Amino acid sequence: xxxxxxxxxxxxxxxxxxxxxxxxxxxxxxxxxxxxxxxxxxxxxxxxxxxxxxxxxxxxxxxxxxxx
Numbered sequence: 001x002x003x004x005x006x007x008x009x010x011x012x013x014x015x016x017x018x019x020x021x022x023x024x025x026x027x028x029x030x031x032x033x034x035x036x037x038x039x040x041x042x043x044x045x046x047x048x049x050x051x052x053x054x055x056x057x058x059x060x061x062x063x064x065x066x067x068x
Contacts (some may be wrong), residue, residue: 006013
């Protein structure tokens with residue numbers, strides 16, 4: 001069975017594989033950072049909105065009308 005060819009030899013092959021792995025890792029890190037920034041932004045929006053809500057008091061002396 002013939003040995004598979006690697007363009008440019010073993011050294012070039014290892015270099016291409018390492019570059020590919022670095023590219024994938026950089027993309028993953030970038031996407032994770034963007035996701036974390038977006039989540040932090042949304043959490044801050046939620047926290048700021050929860051403080052400005054008004055509590056409505058319920059008058060318990062009158063029965064509730066639940067008819068549709």
